[in-house]
Amino acid sequence: MAKRAPEPEKRPGFFSQIKSLFRFTREAYSWLPWAQTAILIGGVLLGLVAGYRGGFIDALISRITDAMLACPFLILAIALAAFLGPSLGNAMIAIGVSATPIFIRLTRGQVMSVKVEDYVEAARAMGNPRWRIALVHILPNILPALLVQATLSIAAAIIAEAALSFLGLGQQPPAPSWGSMLNAAQRFLTSAPWMAIWPGLAIFLVVLSFNLVGDGLRDALDPKSR
Secondary structure, eight states, rough: OOOOOOOOOOOOOOOHHHHHHHHHHHHTTTTHHHHHHHHHHHHHHHHHHHHHHHHHHHHHHHHHHHHHHTOHHHHHHHHHHHHEEEEEEHHHHHHHHHHHHHHHHHHHHHHHHHHSSSHHHHHHHHOOHHHIIIIIIIIIHHHHHHHHHHHHHHHHHHHHHHHHHHHTTTSTTTTTHHHHOOOOOOOTTTOOOOHHHHHHHHHHHHHHHHHHHHHHHHHOOOGGGG
């Protein structure tokens, strides 16, 4: 009895590839909002304490922050990820620790500018405790600048995660990541260039979108631009 010829393998179509890319993106970057929230809370609290208390605490936090900011963000993230080991969790820790000094410095500067305002002096004269003045009277007035920085930091975190995964220090195969997709595609640039085009284009569009959102928030929340 003659054997049936095997059916030709069906290659995925254009819309099938786009659908798969979106599904992989949703799975790979579901951690991003939680990581960004943890970075924002940690950096804001340290900056709030340093800017409001001053003295030795301010000097200690500021010197540690200066030392971390002396190293470029991506280089520090790569070094921490290499030290901790390749995994998505360690990559999140490395990116979070590397991005926290930016929020500490920004929060400290905003607090030092706001704490001398008349309404803060009035709250202090009424006998409000320090924690209430910091959380109720100072923090809400510095949130616009922090929100703008948060949107810009999301774009930086996406680039950093893609770089770590490309180097083998982030999300490990077969789990999806744009960086690991680019790493796998570099061997097929001549025969299948679309394997690198789609992840690269996705990184470009998402990072550009968050940067535009950050610029829009800065223009909308800045009273001087109105």
